[in-house]
Amino acid sequence: MNSLKNMSAQPCPVARSVDVIGDRWSLLVVRDAFDGVRRFSDFQRSLGVARNILSDRLRRLVDAGILAIQPASNGSAYQEYVLTKQGEALFPLVVALRQWGERHLFAEDELHSELVEKRTGKPLHFMAPRAIDNHELSPDETEVRKLS
Amino acid sequence: MNSLKNMSAQPCPVARSVDVIGDRWSLLVVRDAFDGVRRFSDFQRSLGVARNILSDRLRRLVDAGILAIQPASNGSAYQEYVLTKQGEALFPLVVALRQWGERHLFAEDELHSELVEKRTGKPLHFMAPRAIDNHELSPDETEVRKLS
DNA sequence: CAGTATCCCTCAAGATACTG
DNA sequence: CAGTATCTTGAGGGATACTG
Numbered sequence: 001m002n003s004l005k006n007m008s009a010q011p012c013p014v015a016r017s018v019d020v021i022g023d024r025w026s027l028l029v030v031r032d033a034f035d036g037v038r039r040f041s042d043f044q045r046s047l048g049v050a051r052n053i054l055s056d057r058l059r060r061l062v063d064a065g066i067l068a069i070q071p072a073s074n075g076s077a078y079q080e081y082v083l084t085k086q087g088e089a090l091f092p093l094v095v096a097l098r099q100w101g102e103r104h105l106f107a108e109d110e111l112h113s114e115l116v117e118k119r120t121g122k123p124l125h126f127m128a129p130r131a132i133d134n135h136e137l138s139p140d141e142t143e144v145r146k147l148s
Numbered sequence: 149m150n151s152l153k154n155m156s157a158q159p160c161p162v163a164r165s166v167d168v169i170g171d172r173w174s175l176l177v178v179r180d181a182f183d184g185v186r187r188f189s190d191f192q193r194s195l196g197v198a199r200n201i202l203s204d205r206l207r208r209l210v211d212a213g214i215l216a217i218q219p220a221s222n223g224s225a226y227q228e229y230v231l232t233k234q235g236e237a238l239f240p241l242v243v244a245l246r247q248w249g250e251r252h253l254f255a256e257d258e259l260h261s262e263l264v265e266k267r268t269g270k271p272l273h274f275m276a277p278r279a280i281d282n283h284e285l286s287p288d289e290t291e292v293r294k295l296s
Numbered sequence: 297c298a299g300t301a302t303c304c305c306t307c308a309a310g311a312t313a314c315t316g
Numbered sequence: 317c318a319g320t321a322t323c324t325t326g327a328g329g330g331a332t333a334c335t336g
Contacts, residue, residue, distance in 0.1 A: 013246045013249030014179045014242060014246050015176060016253045016254075017253065018172070018175055018176060018245065020253065022171070023170070024328080024329085025329095027166055028166065031162050039297090040297075040299065041298070041299095044298095049329085050329060050330045051298085051299070051300085051330095051331095051332095052299090052300075052302095052330085052331095053328075054299090055298085055299060056328095056329095076297085077298095078297065078298060079298085086252050089252060090248060092240075092244045092247075093248055094162060095244075096240045096241040096243075096244045097161070097162045097165040097166065097241060098161045098165070099161075099240075100161075100165055100237055101161030101163075101164045101168075103237065105161065105164040105168065106161065106164075171308085172309085173309095187317090188318050188319070189318070189319095192318095197310090198311070199318085199319070200309080200311095201310080203318085204308090224317085225318095226317065226319095
């Protein structure tokens with residue numbers, strides 16, 4: 001049923017977490033949610049994922065208590081997906097993924113977030129991921145990259 | 149080639165990290181590596197994964213610079229897989245996975261690691277994952293669970 | 297717009313047999 | 317023991333058409 005093998009019987013908390021959010025899309029949905037994305041088509045456009053897959057992932061994340069469905073804030077008839085408390089608790093995980101990726105998978109663009117941290121004076125943990133990504137650094141500090 | 153879509157062209161560091169270690173087994177291999185597992189058959193027994201899959205994952209983790217192959221330390225003719233610096237940098241990620249899983253996926257067994265932390269006086273980040281898991285608490289504090 | 301329903305295809309993953 | 321080779325299967329995922 002899940003994208004991953006059912007490990008809910010497994011006692012290791014790491015395995016259980018991987019079981020819930022360790023697939024190709026779930027964590028990216030969560031990342032987008034931290035960036036303020038709330039609507040189906042916005043997730044879809046941001047991720048480029050097939051609609052049926054997105055539908056499935058959103059439903060699972062709701063079932064897992066990570067996202068919740070709300071009536072739309074702007075008055076439209078449609079619903080929105082927002083992070084629950086439990087979903088927000090994934091923030092350190094997303095930060096850890098981001099930092100590792102930045103440090104080890106970007107040869108030339110290392111230390112971007114550290115530079116952001118230094119310039120803004122804010123610890124990274126208090127910044128939204130996209131706020132970090134989109135923070136512009138002057139070209140002589142590092143290339144400003146365009147993000148998905 | 150990877151279990152995940154090739155996102156190495158993607159600029160988001162989270163997506164790239166997910167691309168490298170966001171599959172069903174890689175992170176669990178890394179978790180075991182933090183626990184001191186080094187040999188093929190030990191990974192295999194610990195994870196219950198098929199041999200060909202394990203072989204593939206180990207190769208990918210080596211290719212990604214997360215694991216390195218060493219001659220066996222005990223004099224046997226076989227090699228061992230050990231974490232590189234880059235692999236060790238995944239520790240915060242594993243900790244984040246563990247903590248989230250503990251807090252949100254174990255209804256009755258919450259706060260185990262917090263109790264360990266309190267009793268040992270050591271911050272969790274300085275303890276090996278398995279050391280946390282296996283730390284025994286007296287039954288009146290919490291059930292000691294057996295881990296995979 | 298926000299999904300659902302179908303179809304199809306690839307690939308991850310398991311099982312098993314085999315090899316140095 | 318530490319893998320590799322081969323086969324099969326089932327799930328993940330994409331494309332597209334359809335619906336309220």
